[in-house]
Each structure stands twice: as C-alpha cells, then as structure tokens.
Amino acid sequence: MPNRSDERVVTPGLLRDWPLPSPGGDKTSRGTVLVVGGARCTPGAVLLAGVAAMRAGAGRLQLVVAEESAVPLSISVPEAKVVGLAPEGIPSDQVLEMAAGADVIALGPGLDDIDRALELMGSVLGAAGEDTAVVLDAYALGALSKDAGLLRQSRAVLTPNLVEAGHLLGREPGDDLAAAARELADRHDAVVSLYGHVAAPGGGAWREESGDSGLGTSGSGDVRAGIVAGLLARGAEPAQAACWGAFAHAVSGQRLAPRYGRIGYLARELLDEVAFTIASV
Template sequence: MPTSEHSTITPGLLREWPLRTGTTDKKDRGTVLVVGGSRSTPGAVLLAGVAALRAGAGRLQLAVTDSTAAALSIAVPEAAVIGLPETASGSVAGDAPKRLLDLAADADAVAIGPGLDDIDETAALLGAVLDILRPDAGLVLDAYALGALSRDPELLDGRPQRVVLTPNVTEAGYLLGRPDSVGSGDDLAAVATAVARRCSAVVTLYGTIAAPDGRVWSEESGDAGLGTSGSGDVLAGVIAGLLARGADPDQAACWGTWAHAVSGQRLAPRHGRTGFLARELLDEVAYTLGTV
C-alpha cells in the first residue's frame, strides 16, 4: 500500500497496489446493495448498480421506490430489485422495511444516496442501515446521504466499516459546516483532507482522494466531460463494487476514481470532451480496470 503523504495515481502505482481478484464464485466477488432513487430518479440507481458489476462485484441488489421497482428489475435483469415505501411526493421513505435491513446485513458493500431527494427521509434511512451493517462491510455515501451526514459529521466516528464519501464541492462545504465557502478553485487536497478527518472516512473529491490519516492522492487525467448528469452515480457504483471485492477504502477510492476518469478519456475521441453520457462510461469501466 502506498504510504507517502501525497501521491499521483498512475498505472504504475495501481500495479503496486493490486486489487483482490477473487474466484469464479460470484459470492466470493461480493454482493453490492444500492439504496436510492425516487419516483423520478430511478436511473441513478441503475447507473450505480451496473457500475458496481462492471467493477467486478459478483452480485447486485437494488432497493428503490415501490413504484419504480418493477421497471428497474427489467432494465437491470442481473439484479435482485426490491421496492421501498415511498412518500406521497415519490421519495423513498425513511422507515426501512425488514427486507431492506436483511439485505443490508448480508451485503459486502452498500451504496446509499444515488437518486434520493429528501434529506429527512434519507437521514432516517441511513441511520437504520448503519446500525445493521456488518463490521467488515464497505459503505459508500453519495448525494443526499452526504447531506444527512452533514447534519451529524460524527455519525461515522468509531464505526468499523470501510467507508468512502463521494462529495462534490458543494456537498464538501456542507460536510465542513461552511456551505458557502468552498469552491472548485479551492485547494481540493486541503478540503478533502478536512472532510476526511471530520467524518472519519476516505473522501474522493473531483479527482483528489484523502484519508483521515492525512494521506492524499491525485488523479490528474479527469476532464470536463465527467461533469455530466449521472457521472457521480457511476463513480459511487464503481467504488462500491471494489469495496465488495475486498478493497480497503483508500484503495477502492483511488482505483475507482482513476477508472472513472480514464473511462471518460476513452470516450472523448468518439464523443468529444463534453459529449459523452454517464451510461456510456459503464461500458468502459471493466476494460479500463483490466488494462492496468
């Protein structure tokens, strides 16, 4: 494992930090559970879930609003899909049903947040899932799950799970308690490190990865095209898939951030720097990981 204080992510660094390969048994490659969506945003869960499979996870489970579960099960036939109670406005309700908690208790990695759109309901849901996770489980918090965490930044203190946070700069500001003072022009290494220390978790922020102990990595090949709708859902899913395979959180964040960026690079010659779609990243992830 790299131990220098600040490193640049390169194929050479990743080769010296190899991922666990696993066996032909899908259970050995890990189970990912993605919890998210709303009546209007089930696609976020699709993107994160398929990304987890492309990253090498063996099994996929998706938990979304009741009204979208059937459609999503058809769109992602590789996944087991369950419906969750929803509010009158179509958000996932915070009252976690037993079936969800049973899945979370057995999952090797859980991603919470893609497509969620109600912070109060998300906070209740997050609390219930955190209390049921296995000590060795991986956990990715994205989008509204990060908003819920910003209300209680010490929520993860003392928890043994392998946690990665995937904020944008606005979410990073909220996590630091100063939402109006963090921008893309800031020292992202300093911001990511501050979030990592405050939340006791590994953070990946626009190509900068920080661990709570002060180690920092930079992925320098990401480009403007990654700033497209759904791109963050893909990143969260890739990291969840790597965690399910047994990667440590810093390793999963570094490999996942690199694979996300290089997948975008591979699409740019065909679609231009800013013309590719998040769903097109999915078909590049497995090849990109396999070329290291």
Template sequence: MPSRSDVITPALLRDWALPVPSGGKEARGTVLVVGGSRFTPGAVLLAGVAALRAGAGVLQLAAPESTATALSIQVPEALVVGLPETGEGAVRGDPGDLLGGLVADADVVAVGPGLTDIDATRELLRLVLDTADRETALVLDAYALGALSHEPDLLAGSGRKVVLTPNLTEARHLLGRDPGDDLDAEAVELAGRYDAVVSLYGHIATPDGRAWREESGDAGLGTSGSGDVRAGLLAGLLSRGADPGQAACWAAFAHAVSGQRLVPRYGRIGFLARELLDEIPYTIATV
C-alpha cells in the same frame, strides 16, 4: 502551502493491484444500492451496473416501489426490491424489515444515488448503520452526504470502512463553509472530521492523512449521472476486496480514463454517463 498528495498513475496502481477473487459470484461479494425516487430511478441503475462492471458478484437494488418493475427489466442481473415511498415519490425513512435484512447480508452498501428527501435519508442512513455488519463497507453519496452533515459525529470512532464521494456543493455542507482552492487539503480535513476515506473530485484522502490526486479527468465527466457511476464503481471495487483507500484511487482513475476513451467518438463533452459503464472493465483490466 498546498497539501502534498501522490498522483495516481498506472504505475502506482500496478503496484497496488486489486484483489482477484477466485470461485463463484459470492467470492466477489454482494453490493446493495439504496436510492432513487419516482423521478430519479436512473441513478440507482447507473450505480448498480457500475458496481457489476467493476467486479461485484451479486447486485441488489432497493428503490421506490413505483420504479421496481422498470428497474428489474432494465437490470435483469439484479435483485430489485421496491421500498415504500412518500406521496412525492421519495423513499420513506421507515422502509420496514425487508431493507434491514438486505443490509445485514450485504458486503457493501451504497446509499444516496437518486434520493430526494433529506429527512427520510437521515432515517435510512441510521438504519443502515444500525443494521450493517461492522465489516460491511459503505459508500455514501449525494443526499446521504447531506444527511451526514446534519449528524457529523455519526461515523466518528466507528472503525467502519466508509468512503464519502462529495461534489463541491456536498463538500460545502460537510465542511460548513465553501471549499477553498486546495482540494487536497479539503479532502484531508473531511477525512479526519468524518473518520472516512474521501473522494472529492479526484482528490482522495484517508483519516490517517494519506492523500492522492487523479489528474486525467476532463470536462466530459461533468455530466448528469456521472457521480452515480463513480459511486457504483467504488462499491464494486470494495465488494471484490479492495480496501477503501485503494478502491477510491482505482475508481477515480477508472472513471477518468473511461471518459478519456470516449473522447475519440464523442469529443471532450457530449458523452453520456451510461456510456462510461461499458468502458470500465477494459480500463481496469489494461492498467
């Protein structure tokens, strides 16, 4: 029997309104994105800008040192820190004290967009978990999910606010088998196994068994960089004070509907992930 989940609708979201912090940028929190490689700096850019578009107050990007100057020019709103890299252009797993300090001071840390070395990512993930405050929210994406699949007990019983954002390939690694057709059930299983909120292709579950599904996403979202945008969106919503389940539901809806808004200009397929970014604030504001 298929698992039961609630459909994410504007009415559901209006009854689950996002926090609207008052005051300066500090009231909307600091998001740190850790990711990238010499060949994939755009993933960090997309995730970081999405976090700002979703309402984060302060953005920090930690990426390979060979990309830091370009990123600081492309995202002038962000503090950009260059991390030591391997000869292949991946972030090294021992980036030193600078990254630890950024993690300790962040309200949300997103790990994974654009990372390319699984062993180094495992070290980075351990550093983040060892250094982050217990109240710091975490978004694990891409290679960070692969690293977690190698250490499945890393989050168990931690009580941390964590959201996992697997695609089907990453879900296979996390499950240790191919996902079945009932993605609601797979999301619930992953949430329970890893003690985290899971957002799997619009199917969202919490460790206590609550589940939702977003049904308006279309084929156009299956484009390079789209997942980085979704991860950053989540981070931005967490930064402004949403709880993990709420942030995952709002992010799934905003991601999907921002894509819908691009269809009249570009058709169902052919729009770019970066074009989703400008649609996010209006989509959220008009729920």
C-alpha cells in the same frame, strides 16, 4: 494541512504496484453490493451506480428504490435483485435483512429529500454490520452533514461533489481541494474522494489527473460511487478502492472522447468502458 505537493499522483504504475485482490470464480467471493436510493423521479441513479459496481467486478447486486420503480428497474437490470421502498420511505424488514447481509452498501444515489435520507440512512446503516463497507454519495452526504453519528462503519468512502463538500465542511471548500479532502477524511474517519483528490484519515493523499470536463455530466457521480462500491466488494481497502475508482472513472471518459469529443458523452456510456479500463492497468 496538505497541499498538492503532498499528494501521490495516481498513475497506471502506482496502481500496478497496488494491485486489486485477485477475483474469485464464485460470485459470492466477489461480494454483494446493495445500492439504496432512487426517489420516484430518479431511479436511474441507482441503475447507474449498480451497473457500475458490477462492471468494477462485484459478484452480486441488490437495489432498493421507490416502490413504483422496482419492477421497471428489475427489467432494466435483470442481474439485480430489486426491492421497493414503501411510499413513506421506511425500509421493510426485507431491506434491513439485505443491509445486514451485504458486503458493501452504497447509499444516496437518486435520493431527493433530506429528511427521508436521514431516516433511511439511520435504519440501513444501523442494520448493517460494523465491518460492512460503505459508500456515501449525494443526499446521504447531506444527511451525514446533519448527523455525523449515522456513520458507524469504519470502512467508508465519501464521494462528495463541491456542493456536498461544502455542506460537510460547513463552508465553501475553496481552491485547495486536497486540504478540504483531508479535513473531511479526518473529521469523519473515512476515505474521501473529492474531484480527483483522495485522502485517507490520519494520512495518505493521492491525486488523479486524468479527469476532464466531460465527466461533469448528470449521473457521472453515481457511476463513480458505483465503481468504488464494486471495488470494495472485490476486497479492496477503502483508499485503494477510491484511487482505482477515480482512475477508472476518469480514464473511461478519456476512452469516450475520441467518439464524442471532450463533452457530450453520457454517464451511462461510461459503464461499458469501466471493466476494460480496470483490466488494462
């Protein structure tokens, strides 16, 4: 298993040598991101992930949330197409058509019921193409821990926190997060981004060291997942999107620290820093 010495440190120099695909002028050339999540009490998680995807450069945005949140969210994010889920959480034909047409699906932000997450993930990823890029976060990772076969797409990034990593591993991740990330990457054949440690299946490990304690705040993980989704939509490969996403997330927090201190800034305030952080590499 790898240790810290096996990881390449993510620096601006490394990222400049690993440039993102040049953005096209048309919105369709920068991909469609579909964010699926947002239970009745937590539609804001989908808002954060969706706006982060746009700030990272995605061309089109579609959001799927609980039915009662759809209209308010469409007003809050006028750039997005917003569709509601039925009360029982079963996706409509419209949602499945959106999944089939999306370039990237970010699934999990704001979900709060594991059984509903299992059903929703099975339906949405079942409708998506095998080449569709996928970002799994929050309760979607809990669903994956119960049924690894739900993920059939090969271009996938998992963004667990420590609790979610524990569910996926079936044990506490321990102090060696590099080893935990690699184990999960190989187990699920997906790139894993775990607290600054990025691992690709079969080899490749990186470490982002710019993150600070202020990122440990409600909604911050939703922003990180959205950044990764937006970078995938632009054409980045999963490991590249995970490394650039970890850097953009962490350095956006650094940029807020002079105004708010090391802690105290909000996840939604990260959003306005993302595009400049990526552009300034």
